[in-house]
Amino acid sequence: MSRRRHSDESDGQPHKRRRTSEPSEIEERLESLICRVGEKSTSSLESNLEGLAGVLEADLPNYKSKILRILCTVARLLPEKLTVYTTLVGLLNARNYNFGGEFVEAMIRQLKECLKVNMYNEAVYLVRFLSDLVNCHVIAAPSMVAMFENFVSVTQEEDVPQVRCDWYMFAFLSSLPWVGKELYEKKDAEMDRLLSQTESYLKRRQKIHVPMLQVWTADKPHPQEEYLDCLWSQIQKLKKDRWQERHILRPYLAFDSILCEALQHNLPPFTPPPHTEDSVYPMPRVIFRMFDYTDDPEGPVMPGSHSVERFVIEENLHCIIKSHWKERKTCAAQLLSYPGNNKIPLNYHIVEVIFAELFQLPSPPHIEVMYTTLLIELCKLQPGSLPQVLAQATEMLYMRLDTMNTTCIDRFINWFSHHLSNFQFRWSWEDWSDCLTQDLEKPKPKFVREVLEKCMRLSYHQRIIDIVPASFSVLSPANPVCIYKYGDESNRSLPGYTVALCLTIAIKNKASNDEIFSILKDVPNPNQDDDDDEGFTFNPLKIEVFVQTLLHLAAKSFSHSFSALAKFHEVFKTLAESDEGKLHVLRVVYEVWKNHPQRDSDDDDDDDDRSSDREDGPLEEQIERLQEKVESAQSEQKNLFLVIFQRFIMLLTEHLVRCETGGIDVFTPWYKSCIERLQQIFLQHHQIIQQYMVTLENLLFTAELDHHILAVFQQFCALQA
Amino acid sequence: MEHSFQLISHFGKLTSSGQESGILFISIFHKINFLLTPLGAGLCPQGSRQLQEKSLKISSTLYVGNLSFYTTEEQIQELFSKCGDVKRIVMGLDKIKKTPCGFCFVEYYTRADAEHAMRFINGTRLDDRIIRTDWDAGFKEGRQYGRGKTGGQVRDEYRTDYDVGRGGFGKIIQMQKANHQPAIY
Numbered sequence: 001m002s003r004r005r006h007s008d009e010s011d012g013q014p015h016k017r018r019r020t021s022e023p024s025e026i027e028e029r030l031e032s033l034i035c036r037v038g039e040k041s042t043s044s045l046e047s048n049l050e051g052l053a054g055v056l057e058a059d060l061p062n063y064k065s066k067i068l069r070i071l072c073t074v075a076r077l078l079p080e081k082l083t084v085y086t087t088l089v090g091l092l093n094a095r096n097y098n099f100g101g102e103f104v105e106a107m108i109r110q111l112k113e114c115l116k117v118n119m120y121n122e123a124v125y126l127v128r129f130l131s132d133l134v135n136c137h138v139i140a141a142p143s144m145v146a147m148f149e150n151f152v153s154v155t156q157e158e159d160v161p162q163v164r165c166d167w168y169m170f171a172f173l174s175s176l177p178w179v180g181k182e183l184y185e186k187k188d189a190e191m192d193r194l195l196s197q198t199e200s201y202l203k204r205r206q207k208i209h210v211p212m213l214q215v216w217t218a219d220k221p222h223p224q225e226e227y228l229d230c231l232w233s234q235i236q237k238l239k240k241d242r243w244q245e246r247h248i249l250r251p252y253l254a255f256d257s258i259l260c261e262a263l264q265h266n267l268p269p270f271t272p273p274p275h276t277e278d279s280v281y282p283m284p285r286v287i288f289r290m291f292d293y294t295d296d297p298e299g300p301v302m303p304g305s306h307s308v309e310r311f312v313i314e315e316n317l318h319c320i321i322k323s324h325w326k327e328r329k330t331c332a333a334q335l336l337s338y339p340g341n342n343k344i345p346l347n348y349h350i351v352e353v354i355f356a357e358l359f360q361l362p363s364p365p366h367i368e369v370m371y372t373t374l375l376i377e378l379c380k381l382q383p384g385s386l387p388q389v390l391a392q393a394t395e396m397l398y399m400r401l402d403t404m405n406t407t408c409i410d411r412f413i414n415w416f417s418h419h420l421s422n423f424q425f426r427w428s429w430e431d432w433s434d435c436l437t438q439d440l441e442k443p444k445p446k447f448v449r450e451v452l453e454k455c456m457r458l459s460y461h462q463r464i465i466d467i468v469p470a471s472f473s474v475l476s477p478a479n480p481v482c483i484y485k486y487g488d489e490s491n492r493s494l495p496g497y498t499v500a501l502c503l504t505i506a507i508k509n510k511a512s513n514d515e516i517f518s519i520l521k522d523v524p525n526p527n528q529d530d531d532d533d534e535g536f537t538f539n540p541l542k543i544e545v546f547v548q549t550l551l552h553l554a555a556k557s558f559s560h561s562f563s564a565l566a567k568f569h570e571v572f573k574t575l576a577e578s579d580e581g582k583l584h585v586l587r588v589v590y591e592v593w594k595n596h597p598q599r600d601s602d603d604d605d606d607d608d609d610r611s612s613d614r615e616d617g618p619l620e621e622q623i624e625r626l627q628e629k630v631e632s633a634q635s636e637q638k639n640l641f642l643v644i645f646q647r648f649i650m651l652l653t654e655h656l657v658r659c660e661t662g663g664i665d666v667f668t669p670w671y672k673s674c675i676e677r678l679q680q681i682f683l684q685h686h687q688i689i690q691q692y693m694v695t696l697e698n699l700l701f702t703a704e705l706d707h708h709i710l711a712v713f714q715q716f717c718a719l720q721a
Numbered sequence: 722m723e724h725s726f727q728l729i730s731h732f733g734k735l736t737s738s739g740q741e742s743g744i745l746f747i748s749i750f751h752k753i754n755f756l757l758t759p760l761g762a763g764l765c766p767q768g769s770r771q772l773q774e775k776s777l778k779i780s781s782t783l784y785v786g787n788l789s790f791y792t793t794e795e796q797i798q799e800l801f802s803k804c805g806d807v808k809r810i811v812m813g814l815d816k817i818k819k820t821p822c823g824f825c826f827v828e829y830y831t832r833a834d835a836e837h838a839m840r841f842i843n844g845t846r847l848d849d850r851i852i853r854t855d856w857d858a859g860f861k862e863g864r865q866y867g868r869g870k871t872g873g874q875v876r877d878e879y880r881t882d883y884d885v886g887r888g889g890f891g892k893i894i895q896m897q898k899a900n901h902q903p904a905i906y
Contacts, residue, residue, distance in 0.1 A: 326840055369803040373841040418803065422846045457799040459848060460791075559794060559810070 027066050030059065034070050038084035040337070045084070046254045053091035060099060068106050075107065076114075079125040080319040080334075082132055082178070087251040090136025094262035100138050101265050104130075108268060115273050118280045124171050125319075130267070131175035134182050136252045137259045141186040143267040144179065145194075148172045152194050154272050155201040162205055162721055163281035166228060168272060169201060173231050174315070177308045180235070181243035195239070202232050208718035211711075212679055213286040213361045218403040222289040222305065230287045233306040247309040249339055283719050288356035290396060296345045303344065313344060317353040325366050325374075332377035347389045350378065355393065358415060359408040362683030368411060372418045398432060401443040406676035407683070409447060417454035425455055425467045436471060441669050449475040456480070480596035484552035486545070496545040499523050503549045513570050520546060520575075538581035546575060547588040638692060641685070645700050648678045649709060656706050666708070675712065682716040690720065777856040781808075781835040782828040784857040788813075789848045789886030790821050800847050801827050805834025811865050817872035823887050824867075824874060826860045850886060 037052050038045060056067055074085050093100025107130060114123040130147075133139045154160075154168040172194070176183075184191050207226050211217070214224040225233075238245060252259060293302045303309035317335060324331035335350050357364050358371045379387050397404070397412055404412070420427060435444035456464045456477045465476060485491060486500035502519050511519075525539040546568075554564035565572070576582045652674060659666045682689060689696070701713040785797070794810050801807050806829070813824035829835045835856075843854040867873040871892040880891030889895065 328840065367804070367837055367841070369837065369841045372803075373845060376845065414803075418800075424849055454799075458796060460793070460796075559812075 023062075026059070027063065030056070030063060030067060031070050034067075034074060034088075035078075037088065038081050045251055049084070049087055049091060049251060049255075053088060053095065056088075056092060057095045060096060064099070064102075068103060071103060072106050072110050075129040076110065076122045076125055078319075078323060079128065080316045080323065082125070082129055083248060083250050083252065086129060086132040086136050086138075087255065089133060090138055090252055090259050090262065091255060093136070093138045093265075094258050097263050100262075104133070104139060104265050104267065108270065111270075112273065118278075120167055120282045124174060127171045128175045128178060131179040131183075134179050135250065137262045137264055140264040140266050141183055143265075145183055145187045145190050147267050147270045148175075148183075148194060149190065150270055150272060152197050152201075155197065157275070160275045161279075161281060163284065163719075164275050164279065165201065166205070166284060167281050169198060169228060170231070173198065173228075173235050174311075176235050177238065177245055177312050178248060180238060181245065184239075184243055195235075198232065202228060206718065206721075209284050209715050210286060212683070212715040212719070213284065215286070215288055215359045215361070215405055215408050216400060216403045217405070218400070222292065224286050224288065225305075227285040227287050230305070231311065234308045234311050237306050238308040245308055245312075247303075247312050247340065281720075283362070285360070288359060289352070290355065290393065291345075291348045291352050295392065296348055299345045299348075300343050301345075302348060309344075313338075313349050314353055314356075317349060318357070321353070321357065321374075322365070325370055328370070328373050328377045331374055332381055335378065336381055347382065347386050351375075351386075351389050351393050355397075358411055359405075361405065361407065362686060364411075368414060369418070372415055375419065376422055395431070398444065398447070401447050404443070405679075406673050407680045409443065413447060413450045413454060417451050417458065420451075420455055421458040425459070425463070427467075429468050429472055433469075433471060436474065439669075440474070443669065445475060446669075448472070449477070453477045478595045482552055482555045482592050482596065483594065484555075484592065485548055487552065495526075496523055496541050500545050500549050503545060504553065507550065507553055513568070516546070516568070516571055517574070538576065538578050538584065540584050543575050543581065543584050544588050546571065547585055548592055551589065551592045637688070638695075641689065641692060642695070642700065644681065645678075645696065648674070648681075649700060649705065652678070652709050653706055656708060675708070678709075679712055679715075682712065686716070686719070689716075693717070773858060776858045779832060780856050780858060781830065781832045782826055782857045782859050783835055783838055783854045784824065785827055786824045786853045786855070787850055788821070788823045788825060788852060789850055790823055790888060791886065792821070792848045794825075796847060797825060797827065801829075801838055801842060804837035804842060805829050805831065809860075811860050813867060813874070814865055815872040816866040816868075822867045822873040823877065826857060826865070827854075828860065848886065 033052055033055065037048055041048055043051075059067065071085065071089060074081070078085070089100070089103055093103070107126060111123055111126045111130075114120070114126065130139060131144055134141050134144050151168040151172045155165045157165070180191075205228075207229075210224075210226050216224055287305075289305055291302060292305065296302060303313065317338065320334045320338070321331060324334055336346070338346060338350075340346075354371055354375060357366070358368065364371070375390060379390065394416065401409060429448075432444070432448060435442075435448055438445050440446065440449070452464055452468065452472075452475060455467075461477070461479045465473075468476060486494065486497050491497060499519060499522065503516070506515055506519055520542050523539065523542045523545060526541055550564050550568060551561065554560040572585065576585045652671075655668075655671055655674075656666060696713065701710060703710070788797075794812055797810050798807055801810075808828045808830045809826075810828075811826040812821050813826075814820060815822040827835075827838070829838070839854055839856070842852070844851060846852070867875070867877075869875045869878045869892065871878060873888070873892065877887055878892045880887070881894055883890050890898070
């Protein structure tokens with residue numbers, strides 16, 4: 001992957017050239033030649049492939065294992081160029097039968113390895129590669145059918161997770177667009193049997209997980225289908241069309257006369273490795289669809305949702321993003337140069353695939369900000385067409401906010417505000433004035449309000465006031481200044497006012513902690529008269545005066561606030577020794593900064609870090625101490641999750657009971673948001689929460705729970721069942 | 722409730738950004754990170770080019786340039802947090818006026834997060850300006866000040882274009898204009 005390696009230095013570091021000896025120079029050159037074949041070139045793909053096959057054949061005596069390794073790697077890592085490389089292998093096999101056999105063996109070894117280490121996504125690409133080798137006369141069709149028979153028979157295994165059977169089914173079905181025709185021509189009876197076994201498996205498998213993974217809860221305009229169901233519909237349609245598939249580029253067709261002379265190899269019998277405790281299979285998915293042929297009436301027709309073309313295009317675009325996500329310019333260029341771009345509305349496919357990843361539940365395959373930057377690059381490369389598609393998509397997403405999953409709405413808000421900040425916040429806000437007449441807690445006005453809030457955080461208050469029409473002022477964010485209760489002379493009569501003034505002067509004059517304490521000494525304690533058996537004394541007024549004054553003085557910036565907190569750490573500790581004291585500090589911080597959401601969340605983080613960690617002593621002791629800390633942290637973490645779930649259950653149950661007794665509809669905007677937040681917690685932290693399943697089932701999510709809440713838990717369990 | 726939710730999801734960010742499972746609390750994470758960092762990097766002498774390059778390769782601090790003088794720390798925090806938790810931001814200041822002069826340092830807790838910023842924030846806009854990020858060997862006291870003769874950044878001394886976000890014309894041009902200014906009254 002030398003080209004990728006060198007250009008991967010997008011972190012700016014020049015790659016130092018080592019002085020290399022001849023063999024490794026040749027190896028690098030071979031790698032580069034193989035990686036680059038199929039890309040834009042002055043010669044045709046066929047002549048490039050033929051030339052390369054000749055070069056590799058000549059190098060086989062000396063560099064065979066290196067060539068085998070490179071080819072196996074591109075099969076795994078460059079699935080979007082699948083047919084280019086299968087053709088290359090076909091040509092090599094025609095010239096050198098033994099090499100073809102060794103390559104097939106190496107691929108099988110690699111497949112077994114991938115399955116052993118849970119690399120299931122790469123394993124699918126390997127299976128697809130093997131199946132396309134049938135088209136290149138490298139592998140005999142009957143042996144491929146036999147392998148698929150072993151795959152499908154996994155669905156007969158007992159006591160295995162459904163996700164295991166799902167994977168083998170997916171590996172079989174998703175190869176058929178490439179090789180269905182050839183396999184059916186050679187072994188139609190066996191294929192029919194496999195397909196009918198597939199159908200019965202798909203009918204009996206459970207799909208409890210689907211609601212948790214859908215981006216929209218509505219089925220209109222496009223149903224959000226479970227991925228295997230969608231693929232099955234696509235394969236059924238392909239079969240009805242007599243396996244005619246015209247979208248995939250098949251360079252091997254041009255070499256038919258050469259390839260059909262080649263001898264084929266039989267795949268060795270492949271036994272799927274057994275299920276183990278360590279096996280982790282991919283989670284099920286829901287197919288995201290937002291466009292159909294009606295959305296681009298002027299351009300080429302978008303393939304239907306159950307056409308196999310749609311599947312292949314989406315697979316390839318996802319593969320391109322997977323290969324190039326770290327280099328946004330390359331990624332954008334590769335996406336836009338996807339072949340067939342005058343026969344399909346490529347911009348629409350690209351935008352749909354990108355949003356599919358951005359909104360994927362539980363989480364996007366890559367970091368969210370990558371998608372924002374990728375879309376900006378695409379807009380730069382296609383300024384005449386892509387921005388319009390993106391605007392159309394944004395409008396559609398806005399129209400469907402009422403049924404959109406809350407987590408996805410969050411991501412939509414983050415994406416849209418960040419995107420706007422790169423385009424001078426230009427948007428036709430008036431088009432959305434319908435949201436102004438709604439209750440402000442409804443999804444659409446809430447969305448606009450939160451977008452404006454985030455836009456403000458990326459710029460400044462006046463800027464946002466300037467870009468929205470006056471009618472939108474009800475949704476505009478508040479000016480994020482701190483609210484200092486003792487700042488105004490009119491509040492002179494507030495208790496503690498004079499102390500606040502003294503404190504302000506003292507802090508400005510760099511008073512010591514002792515001096516601060518002596519100033520605060522005289523603040524009366526409104527809790528003094530309370531019956532205080534447990535000795536939990538704290539003086540809320542003292543806390544209020546100190547915290548308000550300090551934060552007001554340090555309001556200039558984050559850094560100022562943080563150094564203030566650090567400097568007066570001791571004072572905080574003394575004033576807030578009890579839990580109640582701590583809570584009151586948090587309350588006051590909230591009051592001061594409630595208009596400035598960033599400050600509010602950051603000021604709270606600081607305190608826990610303060611416990612001094614001793615870094616002296618021998619390494620083993622340090623490690624032991626750290627291990628203890630980790631264990632205690634892990635048990636605190638478990639408790640934290642239990643408390644969080646308990647609170648959610650309480651809140652939701654209250655609401656459900658109230659609705660049922662009052663005879664009103666349960667599904668208020670608040671309820672939708674709350675239950676989806678509960679889902680989000682499960683999904684976002686699924687790896688950790690899996691460890692607590694038994695406790696959760698026995699303690700919290702028991703059968704007595706209201707079925708609305710229990711359903712969320714059951715859907716989560718179904719994800720790895 | 723939304724608010725508390727944001728606190729909780731902030732707490733959760735460490736795992737969803739791909740870190741090893743099990744170690745969640747920020748203080749513990751830092752300590753382990755510290756134990757794994759080669760100590761040598763912090764001790765590299767100023768002039769040594771090789772060691773300088775080495776420390777850039779493990780750095781998780783970025784220099785950020787072409788900021789507007791009016792861009793605030795909060796804006797920088799909001800943007801750069803999209804790549805991971807920001808450990809600290811040091812605003813670049815005019816040495817004389819002690820006001821922001823158009824650059825800053827952003828330090829992440831991990832190298833991986835800083836790499837994301839180099840990939841996805843570098844070359845995009847903040848305050849409507851295309852900002853540039855570069856690897857930095859690490860903030861040291863004193864480096865927050867501009868090194869231009871007039872107190873700001875050197876690039877603003879000789880700039881000939883008019884840039885509203887960076888004080889108008891470059892300093893040298895401004896002084897020339899002042900000298901040639903005819904008396905108005």
